[in-house]
Amino acid sequence: MSDTITVDARGLSCPQPVVETKKVMNAQAGGTIVVLVDTVTSRENVSRLGRNQGWDVSTEDLPDGEFRVVLNKS
Amino acid sequence: MVDEKRAGIFTLDFITPVVDDPFTFGQIAAANALSDVFAMGGRPLVALNIVGFPVNCEPLEVLTQILKGGQDRVNAAGALLAGGHSVEDGEPKYGLAVYGEVPVDRIWKVTGARPGDSLVLTKPLGTGLVITAFQAEMDEPGEMDAAVDSMCSLNDLPVKLPEELLKAVHACTDVTGFGLAGHLLDMLSDAGIGATLFPDQIPILPGALAKADLGLIPAGSYRNRELYSPRMEGLEKISSAMTDLLFDAQTSGGLLLGVASEVSGEFVEACRNAGFAFAGEIGSFTEGPARIRL
Numbered sequence: 001m002s003d004t005i006t007v008d009a010r011g012l013s014c015p016q017p018v019v020e021t022k023k024v025m026n027a028q029a030g031g032t033i034v035v036l037v038d039t040v041t042s043r044e045n046v047s048r049l050g051r052n053q054g055w056d057v058s059t060e061d062l063p064d065g066e067f068r069v070v071l072n073k074s
Numbered sequence: 075m076v077d078e079k080r081a082g083i084f085t086l087d088f089i090t091p092v093v094d095d096p097f098t099f100g101q102i103a104a105a106n107a108l109s110d111v112f113a114m115g116g117r118p119l120v121a122l123n124i125v126g127f128p129v130n131c132e133p134l135e136v137l138t139q140i141l142k143g144g145q146d147r148v149n150a151a152g153a154l155l156a157g158g159h160s161v162e163d164g165e166p167k168y169g170l171a172v173y174g175e176v177p178v179d180r181i182w183k184v185t186g187a188r189p190g191d192s193l194v195l196t197k198p199l200g201t202g203l204v205i206t207a208f209q210a211e212m213d214e215p216g217e218m219d220a221a222v223d224s225m226c227s228l229n230d231l232p233v234k235l236p237e238e239l240l241k242a243v244h245a246c247t248d249v250t251g252f253g254l255a256g257h258l259l260d261m262l263s264d265a266g267i268g269a270t271l272f273p274d275q276i277p278i279l280p281g282a283l284a285k286a287d288l289g290l291i292p293a294g295s296y297r298n299r300e301l302y303s304p305r306m307e308g309l310e311k312i313s314s315a316m317t318d319l320l321f322d323a324q325t326s327g328g329l330l331l332g333v334a335s336e337v338s339g340e341f342v343e344a345c346r347n348a349g350f351a352f353a354g355e356i357g358s359f360t361e362g363p364a365r366i367r368l
Contacts, residue, residue, distance in 0.1 A: 015210040018289045022212065041296050045289035048314075052287040 004032040009042060010066060017042040018049050021071075025053055030073040036066060043067040080175045085110035088124050088169020092205050092325050093222060096136045096166075100143020101226040103168040106250070106326040108151050111174035112229040113248040113329055115182035115240060118174040121148045123158025126167035140168050151228055176232070182246035185264040187332025191244055193269060193357035194342060196231065196350040197224050197328025199254055199319050200282025202292045207285040217281035224279065225326040227349070234348040239341050242334040249327030251294060255302040255320045255366060257330055258357075262364040270357050270367045271320075273312050277352035278319060286315035286322075294323035308368030328352075332359055 005024050009017035017037050024033050033055070035046050043059055046069045050057040055071040062068055076082050087107040091099045104121075111118040123144060127137050137160075148155040153172070176182075187193075204221040207213040229248055232240060249257050254276075258269055285291075298321040303309060309317050328350070333341050338355055345353035360367075 014293050015206050015212075015290050019210045019212070022210075022288075039293070041291070041293040044296065045291055048287065048289035048291070050289075052289070 003028070004034060007033060007035045009046070010036050010038045012042070014039070014041050014045065018045050021046050021049060033071040035069040035071065037069065038066045043069055075178065076175060079178060081178045081181055083111050083114050083116045083174045083176060084171070086124065086169065086171040088167050089325065091166055092225070096139035097143040098222055098226065099166070100140040100168060101147050102222070102326050104144040104147035104170055105226055105228050107170035107172055108147060108153070109229040109248045109326065111172050112232055113182065113246050114176055115180055115232045115243065115246065116174040116176035117233050118151050118153040118172050120154050120156050120173045121170040122156055123160070124169045124171060125158065125160035126163030126165070127160055128164060128166065129162050132166070136166070140166065144168065144170065147226070147228065151230060152233065180241050180243070182243055184247045184260055185245055187245035187261055187267060187359045189267060189359055189361045190335050191332040191359040192335045192338035192355045193258070193271070193359060194331045194333050194338065194345070194353065195249070195254070195277065195328050195356045196229065196345055196353045197227070197249070198277035198279045198352040199249070199322055199324065199327070200279035201225055201324050201327065202295055202322040203282045203285040203290055203318070204279055205325065206290040206292050207281070207288070210290055212285070212288060212290060214281055217279070220280050229329045231329060231345065231348065231350070235344050239337060239344055242337045242341060243331050244334065245332035247330050249324045249330050251323045253295060253298045253321045253323055254330070255306060256298050258366055259302055259305055259364070261330065261332065265364070266362040268360045268362050268365050268367065270360055272357050273316055273368060275354050275356045276319070277354055282319060282322070283315040286318035291318055292323055295321045298323060305364070306366045306368070311368055
């Protein structure tokens with residue numbers, strides 16, 4: 001449960017980052033999922049998905065216009 | 075002006091595929107292109123195909139089906155498909171150049187709505203959200219079918235409603251890429267007019283709000299929100315999914331009309347009887363400023 005899974009969704013266009021994140025959510029009911037994205041749209045969409053599915057969401061700006069979305073659920 | 079009674083309308087529109095089925099894509103692209111004539115109150119008379127197609131990557135049957143879909147909608151609009159032109163292209167593109175005519179004494183323009191007019195929308199919102207969910211394979215059975223039905227249906231109010239109701243329209247546009255918010259703000263670009271929306275009255279495609287909550291929001295809708303939300307008041311009163319819906323970029327969306335309030339009930343009923351089952355009064359025009367209030 002405490003495993004961290006990283007989803008590298010950089011370079012993927014909408015809605016693929018949401019699809020990839022949802023697949024991981026379906027496979028594990030909790031823990032930490034780190035999603036790397038490179039558009040504001042993807043950052044917002046993955047955050048929306050996370051909150052809707054009951055995960056705590058935090059986001060962090062990375063260099064070069066990339067973002068890290070961290071999803072936590074105990 | 076064609077003569078003292080008729081004005082000519084000549085428009086062009088084409089899109090890239092929003093669905094997998096080529097016949098359906100042809101129908102949607104044609105309905106979308108024909109809408110530009112209907113939105114001015116006109117009747118389309120002649121259309122020409124505009125096609126980009128990857129001849130080496132896709133079987134020609136796909137192109138045939140796209141064109142058949144287009145022909146189907148042009149026929150349904152009562153217009154004549156008179157030919158067209160195609161080029162080789164990396165991905166399919168399809169649309170129409172359309173010529174139509176409208177009586178000069180009732181040309182519908184984007185601006186011209188008056189304070190007190192009712193705001194009427196003829197199709198449900200949410201095609202951007204439902205298409206995105208379909209592309210993600212996260213749609214529920216029936217949801218995409220409802221969106222496709224809506225996108226294929228013609229905005230042919232000007233040929234279906236009686237003349238006295240058509241004359242009660244003070245302004246009209248069709249809802250497409252800028253979403254309801256963007257196109258409504260466009261209607262407010264005359265000085266001294268604002269609009270109030272009734273969120274509970276806005277027709278919505280099945281499943282669209284749930285898709286917004288799942289983060290299935292197309293990039294264009296985020297751009298719309300950034301552009302248009304500074305000219306809106308009261309967004310905090312509605313859910314975030316409902317907000318997304320107001321900015322959702324539509325493909326082949328409905329007509330958005332400013333209608334004299336004395337006949338708006340009759341107008342909506344006539345729309346529903348003419349097959350626009352979702353038509354409704356979703357707000358009203360007010361004295362300025364040029365903002366949308368909720």
